[in-house]
Amino acid sequence: MKPRTVVRTPRHAVAERPFIVIWEATRACPLACLHCRAEAQTARHPEELDGADARRVMDGIAAFGRPGPLFVITGGDPFQRADLTELIAYGTSLGLRVAVSPSGTPTLTRANLVAVRDAGAVALSLSLDGSTAARHDAFRGVPGVYDWTLDGWRAARELGLKVQINTTVTRNGLEDLADVAALVRREGAMLWSGFVLVPTGRGERLDSLTPAEVEDVLHFLYDCGSVMATKTTEGHHFRRVALQRTVLDARGERPRLGPLYGRLSARAAELGLFDGEHRAVRRPPMDVSSGRGFVFISHTGEVHPSGFLPVSAGHVKARPLTAIYRESELFTRLRDPSLLRGKCGACEFKTVCGGSRSRAYGFTGDVLEADPYCAYEPGSFPYPQEIGSLAESMRH
Template sequence: MRPARTAVRRPRHAVDDRPFIVIWESTRACPLACLHCRAEAQPARDPRELTGADAFRLMEQVAAFGKPAPLFVITGGDPFQRTDLEELIAYGTSLGLRVAVSPSGTPTLTRENLVAVRNAGAVALSLSLDGSTAERHDAFRGVDGVYDWTLDGWRTARELGLKVQINTTVTRHSLPDLADIAALVRREGAMLWSGFLLVPTGRGADLDALTPEETEDVLHFLYDMGSVVATKTTEGHHFRRVVLQRTILERHGERPGLGPLHARLSARAAELGLYEGETRSARRPPMDVSSGRGFVFVSHTGEVHPSGFLPVSAGNVRHHPLTDVYRGSALFTTLREPGLLRGKCGRCEFRAVCGGSRSRAYGATGDFLAADPWCSYEPGSFPYQDELREVAPCAL
């Protein structure tokens, strides 16, 4: 039997003591006009942004969680809109933080800037790709040329030795293109391909939602793609349920019954030859991290959120240390208690390892403890409950 730890990874330290990852929205300034933008990014920087001195104090607070320190991701907007980005990366690195940067695909994504980011100490880069062609990607991002800037930056970053994660927003726009995007990620090479399941917040509130059944098909397709590219999800916590279910079903030589979207995506993947040739020796196990449970987001003004897509603040780092907010605020401690979940998420046997998207529940209902509206799983319906307890006792 495959051990539980190889199916779903858990952080090495208790998530009520320290986060696995801290994401800082360094600015909301960005020249793009992406259809899904959580931050509703603007061309100009907000005068209320954390200053360089504020940012230094924030990174000191992150380091205060202890070693190994959480991964510290500088995102935006576009972080390259900050003139002190290189200095910020260098200071975080000097504190012992692993620093990653998540820039936008703009003309600032130059070799010169990427060399500076690497030399300052950044270890990874996260880029967005929402179409397999310039026409599809640029239409989603709202500016012509973004696709080419993104691919050029991606190739340059890999050449410079930076790890690259590619993020794809799963919307009706990108659904027909997911297999082609997977083929592009496989061809160009990436540390990780992340499927972001849309949360109805910011400009993303205006986009058409997937049905729960379509979401299930997408999650299983991402699992299938895990044999050829390393995959994960963002705000798709039920991917961990899918991984556990598929792990057990494969022991029995079974496959789940899925819908027409999965069939279309699989057929296109086969046309592209994604199931042929060299495969990964092992799948990348997803990390058991969720909003407020191993994950924390700090806004451009210093507000502390369980996720960038859950606009409820637990405090501000200008007034309260991040360590205190994360460990002791009522918002964060509530989110770390799966027994408080409501609806079918609260009844689900996977609630401790999945728990659904608290951001999507809040965006759809105004209640961050409500059921995730994009989940089609009926609690208790998985046929091998005893084996589930063996493979993942943490899920129950």
């Protein structure tokens, strides 16, 4: 098996250019989601980047060279900006691939989706945090969000937009994950992403998962990858899981996992999640993480390694984005795995995983500390030689 089918690496050196840039166009949003990183408000912030500022941001992204990074416009709710389609069209004119990540609100209409598609957007990212209206709407804080989301999802697919579905992994939703997976498979999506919660914004008030539960979830998501494209957000150890499972599968062995994995697998079997046609090729996770292939620009122009890592490396009005990404101390330190501390620093998977720097910061205040959600003990995988061969060949 070619190693890049296990974990993908960006085509360009991540020290020189990011794979993806996410811009928080606004924090305005009518929802009150329990996990909201942005602690969204109903009104737009007076210091938000205006249209001219946003165009300069896109100029800065294009300056990384072609093909440009994927450019995602998120929020809050991007549809709260009247100039959204103009900004999409401008980014497209620069050669950027533009995606939009709206909220499931009454603005998620077919007419608005037609407008963003016609302006040049190629993909849409939507959140689904429960398999039923009662579950999803309770998490999002407003009744009706589930139906708006599904209507928008179906309309986007009919319009030819690629759709990514994001699901937040929280304690209250753990037992519902298989049902969500079945819904995503039934409705159809380009990609399903499990977001392993980071304690920032309103998310600080949600109960944490145990490392063992996170491990079970990551392995369940890996199983789901046999029937639909899956990924994680802030679950960087999913790449470790992919490498480990590749070796174990080749040996005809199964991992030893916990009771949550057993319950999710049993529920998936009840739902027939893995019945029928399987994917010919599993989608490999991308080796990208905070500051290492990834950039987040806030609504006011602060540049962060991730939207979940509230430490600024500079401001787009004060310094070119290319310089901040390539030269700032914060970004360069995050790209050096030899600086990692604790279990992450001792781990043989640190160059391909590295743990969530956002979660390390959220729990310890140190971006280089160990990811507290990782259950793996460094050196405990029984087949290090096979793992070493896979990891080494990824670099070539």
